Amino acid sequence: xxxxxxxxxxxxxxxxxxxxxxxxxxxxxxxxxxxxxxxxxxxxxxxxxxxxxxxxxxxxxxxxxxxxxxxxxxxxxxxxxxxxxxxxxxxxxxxxxxxxxxxxxxxxxxxxxxxxxxxxxxxxxxxxxxxxxxxxxxxxxxxxxxxxxxxxxxxxxxxxxxxxxxxxxxxxxxxxxxxxxxxxxxxxxxxxxxxxxxxxxxxxxxxxxxxxxxxxxxxxxxxxxxxxxxxxxxxxxxxxxxxxxxxxxxxxxxxxxxxxxxxxxxxxxxxxxxxxxxxxxxxxxxxxxxxxxxxxxxxxxxxxxxxxxxxxxxxxxxxxxxxxxxxxxxxxxxxxxxxxxxxxxxxxxxxxxxxxxxxxxxxxxxxxxxxxxxxxxxxxxxxxxxxxxxxxxxxxxxxxxxxxxxxxxxxxxxxxxxx
Ligand SMILES: [Mg+2]
Numbered sequence: 262x263x264x265x266x267x268x269x270x271x272x273x274x275x276x277x278x279x280x281x282x283x284x285x286x287x288x289x290x291x292x293x294x295x296x297x298x299x300x301x302x303x304x305x306x307x308x309x310x311x312x313x314x315x316x317x318x319x320x321x322x323x324x325x326x327x328x329x330x331x332x333x334x335x336x337x338x339x340x341x342x343x344x345x346x347x348x349x350x351x352x353x354x355x356x357x358x359x360x361x362x363x364x365x366x367x368x369x370x371x372x373x374x375x376x377x378x379x380x381x382x383x384x385x386x387x388x389x390x391x392x393x394x395x396x397x398x399x400x401x402x403x404x405x406x407x408x409x410x411x412x413x414x415x416x417x418x419x420x421x422x423x424x425x426x427x428x429x430x431x432x433x434x435x436x437x438x439x440x441x442x443x444x445x446x447x448x449x450x451x452x453x454x455x456x457x458x459x460x461x462x463x464x465x466x467x468x469x470x471x472x473x474x475x476x477x478x479x480x481x482x483x484x485x486x487x488x489x490x491x492x493x494x495x496x497x498x499x500x501x502x503x504x505x506x507x508x509x510x511x512x513x514x515x516x517x518x519x520x521x522x523x524x525x526x527x528x529x530x531x532x533x534x535x536x537x538x539x540x541x542x543x544x545x546x547x548x549x550x551x552x553x554x555x556x557x558x559x560x561x562x563x564x565x566x567x568x569x570x571x572x573x574x575x576x577x578x579x580x581x582x583x584x585x586x587x588x589x590x591x592x593x594x595x596x597x598x599x600x601x602x603x604x605x606x607x608x609x610x611x612x613x614x615x616x617x618x619x620x621x622x623x624x625x626x627x628x629x630x631x632x633x634x635x636x637x638x639x640x641x642x643x644x645x646x647x648x649x650x651x652x653x654x655x656x657x658x659x660x661x662x663x664x665x666x667x668x669x670x671x672x673x674x675x676x677x678x679x680x
Contacts, residue, residue, distance in 0.1 A: 271343045271346055271347040271350075272340075272343065273332055273333075273335075273336035273337065273340065273343065273344070273347075274336055274337040274340065275337070275340055275343055276337070276340075279336065279337030279338075279339070279340070280304045280305065280306065280308070280337060280338045280339050280375070280379065281304060281305045281335050281336065281337065281338070281680070282302055282303070282304055282305075282333050282334055282335065282336055282337075282338050282680070283303055283304060283305050283334070283335075283679065283680045284301075284302070284303040284677065284678070284679050284680070285300070285301075285302050285303075285325060285326065285330050285333060285334065285677070285678045285679075286300065286301045286302075286303075286668055286675070286676070286677045286678075287299065287300045287301075287318075287321075287322040287325055287326065287367075287674075287675070287676050288300075288301075288667050288668050288669075288672050288674060288675045288676075289318045289319070289322075289672070289673075289674040290638070290639060290667050290672075291413045291672070291673060291674065292411055292413070293409055293635050293638045293639060294408055294409050294410075294605065294635065294639065295318075295410055295413045295414065295415050296315050296316050296317075296318060296408065296415040296416075297313060297314075297315050297318060297604075297605045297639075298313060298314050298315070298318035298319075298321050298322055298363075298367060299311070299312075299313050299607075299639070299663050299667050299668070300312040300313065300325065300367045300368070300371055301371070301663065301668055302333070302338065302368070302371040302372065302375065304338045304375060308338070308375050308378050308379055309374075309375070309378075309662075310338070310370075310371035310372060310373070310374035310375035310378070310658065311370070311371055311374050311607060311659060311661075311662060311663045312366075312367040312368060312369070312370035312371030312372075312374065312576075312580075312607065313367055313370065313576055313605045313606075313607040313608065313663075314363040314364065314366050314367040314576040314577070314605075315363075315576060315577070315604035315605050315608065316363070316415070316418075316604075317359075317360050317363065318674070319674060320359075320360035321360045321363045321364040321367060322364075322674065322676055323360075324360055324361060324364040325364050325367070325368065325678075326676050326678045329348060329364060329368060330678040332344070332347065332348075333368070334678060334679070334680045335680050338372055338375045338376075339372070339375070339376055339379065341369065341372045341373060341376065341582060342582065344368065344369075344372065345365060345369055345579070345580070345582045345583070348361075348364075348365045348368075349365065349555075349579070352365070357554070357555065358554050362554050362555070362577065362578065362579060363576065363577060365579055365580060366575065366576045366577060366578065366579055366580040366583075367576060367580075368580070369579065369580025369581055369582050369583075370575070370576065370580050370581060370607060370611055370659065373387075373580070373581045373582070373611075373658070373659070374658035374659045375658070376658070377657045377658030377659065377660075378657045378658045380657070381657050382657055383614065383617075383653065383654050383655065383656065383657060383658070383660055384581065384611075384614040384618075384658060384659060384660075385613075385614040385615075385617035385618040385653060388581075388585055388614065388615075388618035388619070389618055390614075390617045390618030390619075391617045391618065391653055392617065392618060392619070392620045393616070393617060394653065395650040395651065395652055395653065396613050396616040396617060396622075396625050396650060396651050396653070397452055397616075397623065397624055397625065397649060397650055398451075398452070398624070398625045398626070398627045398646060398649060398650060398651050399451065399452055399453030399454060399455060399495060399497065399624055399625075399626060399627065399649075400431070400446060400451050400453070400454050400455070400627055400628070400629050401431075401454075401455040401456075401499075401602070401603055401626055401627070401628045402431035402432050402434075402435045402442070402454060402455065402456050402457070403421065403431060403432055403603060403628045403630045403631065404421070404422075404423075404424030404425075404429065404430045404431060404432045404433060404630050405424075405429055405430070405630050405631070405634035405635065406421070406422065406424060407421035407422075407424075407432065407603075407628075407630070407631075408603065408604075408628075408631055409631070409634065409635045418501060419457070419460050419463075419501030419502070419503060420460070420464070421460075423436055429629060429630040429633055429634055430630070431629070431630055432457075432630075435456055435458070435482050435486075436458075436482055439482040439483070439485040439486045439489070440485050440486075440488075440489040442454075442486070443485075443486050443489035443490040443494065444489065446490075446494065447490060447493055447494065449648075449649075450647070450648030450649045451494065451649050452494070452495060452649035452650075453494055453495030453496070453497060453522065453624070453649075454486065454494055454495070454496055454497070455496075455497040455498070455499055455525075455626065456482075456483060456486075456496065456497070456498055456499070457498075457499045457500070457501055458479055458480065458482060458483055458498065459479055459498075459500055459503070459504070459512055459527075460500075460501055460503065461479075462475055462476065462479050463500075463501075463503035463504060463508075468503045468504040468505050468508050468529075469504075469505050469507060469508055470507055470508055470511070471508050471511050471512070473511075476511055476512070476515055477515065480515045480516065480519075483496060483498070483516070483519050484518070484519060486519070487518075487519040487520070495522040496519060496520075496521050496522060497521060497522050497523050497524075497525060497548070498512075498516060498521050498523075498524055498525065498527065499525040499526055499527075500512065500524070500525065500526050500527035500528070501526055502526045502528075502529045502530060502552060503529075504527055504528055504529065505528070505529065506528060506535060506538075506539060509527045509528040509539055509543075510539065510542065510543065512524075512527050513527065513539070513542075513543035513544075513545055514543075516545065517543075517544070517545060521545060521546070522546065523545075523546040523547060523548040523569060523570050524543065524545050524546070524547055524548065525547075525548040525549075525550050525572065526548075526550050526552060527539075530549060530550060530552045530553065533549075533561050533562050533565050533567045534565060534567075536549060536562070536565075536567040536568075537565045537566050537567040540566070540567055540568070540569070541566075546569035546570065547567065547568055547569050547570070548568065548569065548570040548571070548572050548599065549562045549567055549568035549570075549571060549572070550571075550572045550601075551572050551573065551574040551577060551578070551601040553571075553578070554577065554578045554579065555578060555579055555583055555587075556583065556586055556587055556590055559571055559573075559587045559590060559591065560590060563590065563591060563594045563596060568591075568596055569596065570596065570597055570598070570599055570623075571587065571588070571591045571596055571597075571598050571599070572598070572599045572600065572601050572626075573587050573588065573598065573599075573600055573601065573615075574600070574601035574602075574604060574608065575600065575601075575608055575611035575612055575615060576604060576605065576607070576608045576611065577601075577604070580611075581611055581614065581615065584600070584611070584615050585615055585618065585619060588615060588619040588621055588622055589619065589621070591621060592619070592620065592621030596621075597621050597622070597623040598615075598619065598621050598622045598623070599622065599623060599624040599625070599626065600612030600613075600615055600616060600622065600624075600625050600626065601626050602625070602626040602627055602628060602631075603626065603628050603631070605639075606632075606636045606639050606640045606661065607640070607659060607661065607663070609625070609627065609632075609644060610644065610654060610659045610660060610661050611659065612625045612626070613625060613644065613651055613653065613654060614654070614659070614660075617653050625651060627644075627646065627651070629646075632644065632646070638664065639663060639664055639667060640661045640662065640663060640664060641661065641662045641663075641664060642656075642660075642661055642662075
């Protein structure tokens with residue numbers, strides 16, 4: 262009897278034959294969106310896959326080039342699950358969250374993009390879709406300066422300015438002309454609007470207890486939104502994780518009359534049992550949220566009945582590979598999934614593919630202030646959005662290419678690793 266060969270666990274080229282990775286590039290579009298890391302993986306046959314992640318871009322780039330490239334270069338680009346699990350388990354030895362998971366996410370997007378191009382199919386088809394012909398979207402009230410910053414300074418999450426008067430300054434308009442904003446969104450067929458109306462209260466008072474007079478003032482624009490739009494707009498409220506339990510309950514109490522579709526990160530999410538208690542007492546739907554990473558964290562939120570919706574950010578929580586598993590997991594609990602944006606154009610495209618492929622997905626976040634002001638400097642084709650829905654991409658892979666100029670070798674943070 263022939264002795265069996267010991268089999269390597271999670272080999273980089275499981276089938277021997279492989280579409281080998283020959284080049285890995287990363288770049289930061291520092292004049293357009295300085296918190297964004299763009300990546301491009303090239304294979305030996307010239308196929309190119311694009312990926313991205315957001316926040317801490319130099320840290321994610323360091324992990325990719327100084328460490329992950331050691332496995333990826335010369336490895337099979339199509340062994341997506343093998344690479345994902347290998348990196349997850351190795352990084353798990355010292356804590357899996359943060360830059361490590363963002364780096365895995367960026368690589369995962371690029372590998373799915375390559376698989377789509379090699380097979381000639383949009384990613385949602387490779388995931389078993391489509392399950393719908395268009396994806397419902399809502400608009401988050403940012404402004405062009407929330408994310409894009411020509412000074413190269415990356416703002417803290419939840420510390421964006423209100424903006425200024427002008428087109429696409431949705432955050433400014435929310436606070437200064439909420440009725441006008443409601444009319445404008447309805448006129449273009451938007452289905453929903455997300456607001457972060459309480460950030461400044463947290464900046465002024467911390468997140469433990471809120472003065473009633475200021476709380477009433479802060480909720481007034483949302484009351485006007487509801488009065489103006491009637492029942493025609495979903496309203497979602499994001500607290501950016503600023504508040505502890507008593508303040509979160511105060512906010513839920515003043516929000517109840519406007520019937521928000523969900524409350525998102527009003528309460529810090531670092532204790533799921535407290536979130537479940539908040540959900541029970543608030544009596545309002547809770548979205549638990551892009552601040553969670555990977556299946557175990559979402560599973561805990563689902564098992565403890567802490568969420569009415571789950572939201573995933575494909576470029577934070579482990580790429581397309583992990584996002585689809587989280588959404589399928591949520592479907593098993595009869596909890597719908599939604600996908601996060603505000604973090605980059607490929608994140609948006611990845612979310613569209615996920616929504617197109619998973620029956621339990623119900624909403625894609627968009628930021629019209631980003632899509633219509635600077636995304637065209639980053640990608641070659643904008644998503645086709647009409648009447649509150651986005652069309653499914655038709656090109657193979659992600660269905661979009663990063664602008665060639667973003668990978669100019671003269672960019673200050675451009676890095677390349679080659680076989
Ligand atoms: Mg959020």
